[in-house]
Amino acid sequence: MIWLTWRQFRTQTLAAAAALAVLAGYLLWLAADLRAYYDANITGCTTDCTDAAYRTLLGNEYGTKVLLIGLLVIAAPGFVGAFWGAPLIAREIETGTHRLAWTQTVTRRRWLTAKTAVVGGAGLVFTAALAGLLTWAVRPYDDLVDDRFTALVFSARNIAPLGYAVLAFALGLTLGLLTRRTLVAVAATLIAFLVLQLAVAGLVRPHFQEPVTEDMTLQEAEAIGNIDSFNVGEDGATLQGLRLPGAWVVSDYMDVTDAAGGAITTETIAECDPGAPPGECMARFGAHFDVTYHPADRYWTFQWIELAGTLVLAGLLLALAYWRLPRGVN
Template sequence: MQALTAGVALVGLAGYLIYLGMQIRDAYDKDIVGCKTSGDCEGATQLFLSDYELQVFLASVLLISVPALIGLFWGAPLITRELEGGTHRLVWNQSVSRTRWLVVKLSFIALASVIVVGVFSLLLTWAASPYDLVQGERFGAMGFMSRNITPLAYAVFAFVLAVTMGLLIRRTLPAMVVALAVVAAFQVITSFGIRPHLQEPSTATVALEADTEFKAIRDENSKMQIKGYNISGAWMLDSTHTMLEADNKPFTVAQYEKECFNGDMDKVKACLATKNLHLDVAYQPANRYWRFQWIEFAGYLALSGLLVAFCIARIRRPLF
């Protein structure tokens, strides 16, 4: 029944993602590629992103949630339902050893999890690829966790973790709650605490020119900063950067108001370009994307392997 439910849900999601992918591709060909003839590429880009931002976001959230749901409904009850029903006394005293019973169960359901999440990830990666190309934020938390190969490792980890929680807690509902909390915590910690430091960030000194693109200017503690500066395809580790003079002293609010303050952003940029200002930026280059995908994939599989080893050792104890 669980496999049938997952199959029906996957078919429905697959149909929607194929439809969404075709829509995005049509809009990309019409608005983004076609804007070269109209000349208004900036407006076309913003319209394209706003039209599909919600759909891609919701699909990404759903895919990120799938591993946790697999853990809850497939992993947590795997052992606890035997313990709660007392059937473990019969099941684990047959010719099939406890170890073999557990390994077969884990292998079969983990493979099913990988297939379900893998198909969904493949379709979402295909459907959202034009959107991701225009947006240019492949390292973003939502996009990174829901594209390509990392969701497969999340699925295995969430499933095995839920089985482990069930083995330790021995009650289905509490095991589901704890497993959900731990999986969510791992995803947050990995995205914001570990992934930025998987490799030493690259640094660069960027001259502030009249054509330097950024979203806004702001002041912070009497220092002028720009917000939204990006290197194409890279993962910017800071959203704001302080304007620095040639001697690396911060360009102050007082200097800005006296010398460059103006309601016209183009004139402000032209004025700032004459002050010999620069930015010190830290970022992860675009060419590290797949390296990070494989590192995270391998890391979650390694954690899953450790949990499997623990479960095998635990289930063989006389306590059961």
């Protein structure tokens, strides 16, 4: 049964292997180019050697390339599910070949197990290889830019893509069994997988653990992190775009108050020495704010939680397929 499945699936496997070889070649070139650029412009930096300047430099040079290849890794499981998983049963039913395949000595569940092991296993290997190569190739970029919790990075690195590969395949297979139409199953798989990824990134992942809320002074924030903007108006002071090393800052706009909890306004700032640096002025008033974030050490916990969640959901879909196949298709 496994040999027969390989014979039926070899064209797609060879095409995927060729695509993986091309992408691997590109990622090897990108890794070498990125590391050479890093050594020349960052390790060997002599002027304006700050993390903010480094991030800008690498972002301008490699940001688009890393983003596009990351999007490809995120989309790869969806294509596996739509074009490998969805037709697996739906095409057999549409062409009528299931009448022959399921009337032999091989049971329907054994047939499904062989198909799932070979086709689903190939999709998992393809996704794992692509995600592993990307994670290694752009590591200097990720370490410096430090946005590993963002949606387009988290789902494309390390082990999270593996769960999505299994989930997308199970989703496509089950939808193919339920709809019995290949094109309908392909379209439904792509849409459902996209909705799932958006829902996990925006609604589920932030609640894997309760975020930490911490009172932080402006001096502490400037010392350990980076602030995109700080504005003072008639109604008070606000801070936006705080970066903390390795952390996922959930807060967007944060109200900055003085030591007593009062508003810091333009009138307050007018009391400062005109020649004093803004940080020194804020320190005089004990400027502080509340920031809500997920600490850096939760990254791998979140990766494992997301992998486990997608595998559980995939298992439920496969269980439905195994239950439905002997009963719902004649």
